[in-house]
Amino acid sequence: MKNRMISIIFGFLLLYVAITLYIGWNGRVFWNTVFGPSTGWAFTTVWALLAYGYLAAMLLRRILPYPVYSAVKLIGTYGLGICMYALLSLPIADVAVALLRWSGMETSAAVSIVGWIVVLLIALVLAIGSRNAWSPVVRRYDIRIDKEAGPRKELRIAVASDLHLGTTIGKPHLARLVERVQALQPDLVLLPGDVLDDSIEPFVRERMGEVLGRLSAPLGVYASLGNHEYIGGHIDEYVERMKAIGIRVLLDEVVLVEDSFYVAGRKDAAVARVDKSGRLSVAELLKGTDPVVPVVLLDHQPRDFGTAAAAGADLMLSGHTHRGQLMPGHLITRRMFELDWGYLRKEAMHVIVSSGFGFWGPPIRIGSRSEVLDIRVTFGREG
Structure with a gap:
């Protein structure tokens, strides 16, 4: 199993290097055409930092000074986004250059025209994607749970998944979260993973x-x-620091809130990598709950909806997918998950999957938005 994982990682790295060399070759040809070959070293330096900055920062994290690590990682995250859209556009650009040359246009003119079009398109993608990433929207869902919640008839929940707080997402974006959430005046705030x-x-x-x-x-x-909490490790420290600021992290735990409804939080499936005991099944987690009392379930990865519904969950909240984050990534997540974003009714259970408040890698979203969920729950049977 270990050898297979090493082979997969090595294969991925080889593929990534091949992709970056292809993009770099195209970029160098364009650069030399426009600015002259004598300055080609400048392009090579910048491209190396963009293409390999993220990997270098992660590999050298323990030895780089923190400000250097943060800067190199940030540059590298933008490089990942540029790589993706350059890879999508350059094959078309190469064909366009060949056709222009075939029609009689000089090579330098063809490379220059097509190259600037590609540069402007990628710049436009970065601008739009940055707006989508840094300007979160509030999405509202109105649902009814056909159970009584004591005297409570309604519940307003603010949900923010996938904050991804780190070197890229820090206090400024976090302040936007607090502003959006507090403006909703929720009864309850839930953070379903990847804080x-x-x-x-x-x-x-x-x-x-x-x-x-x-x-x-x-x-x-x-x-x-x-x-991502498991990727970083330090789970115990994280839980304690969250507790110190008034946020309880539920580790396969169920809490009865106001004697009206339960909030249940599962460990993420990634726990199996660090703990052979894994996590409780939903049925085991909800075993001691009263079946007539509503259950809100936090499970980071949107899987096994039918199992959760059968166990008695009434509302399941997830994230993880980012809705692909970078189009056409949504086509992949749509095939990987029964629901990769939005709302689904699974038997008697409501499922809501968020595209997340933060993002992974490049601070860019194409085909998705950073979001906070405003969920309005009504309890009891209609009529």
Whole structure:
């Protein structure tokens, strides 16, 4: 199993290097045509930083000074986005250059015209994608749970998944989250996983807890774990730091809120990588709950809806997919998950999957938006 994983990683790296060399070759030809071959070293330097900055930062994280690590990683994340859209556009551009040359146009003119078009298109993608990433929207869902919740007839829940707090997403974007959530005046705030991007170090070093701790609601603020908390490790420290700012992280736990409804939080499926005991099944998690009391389930990865519905969950909240984040990534997530974004009714259970408040890698979203969910729940049978 270990050898297979090493082979997969090695194969992926070889493919990535091949892709970056292809893009770099095209870029160098365009650069030399426009600016002259004597300055080609400048392009090579910049492209190497863009193409390999993220990998270099992650591999050298322990030895690089924190400001250098953060800067190189940020540059590299933009490079990942540029790589993706350059790869999609360059084969078409190469064909266009060949056709223009065939029609009689000089090679330098063809390369220059097509190259500038590609550069402008990628710049436009970066501009639109940055807006979509840094300007979150609020999406509202109105649902009815056919159970009584004690004296409570309605519940307003603010949900934000996939914050990915780290070297790219810090206090400014986190402040936007607090502003959007508090403006909703929710009864309850839920964070279904991937609050951290990977390492807990930026969260601690940048004192992000001071901002995240401003989230408040009369019925509390609860979170569950995502796969990125396990990637970064330090789960115990993370849970304690969240507790210190008034946010309870549910580790295969169920809480009865106001004697009206349950909030259940599952460990993420990624726990199996670090703990052979894994996590509880939904049935085991909800075993001691009263079946007539509504259950809100936090499960980071949107899987096994039927199992959760059969176990008695009434509302399942997930994230993880980012709705592909970078189009056409949504075509992949749509095939991978029964629901990769939005709303689904699974038997008696409501499922809502968020595209996330933050993002992974490049601070770019194409075909998706950063979002906060405003969920209005009505309890009891209609009529």
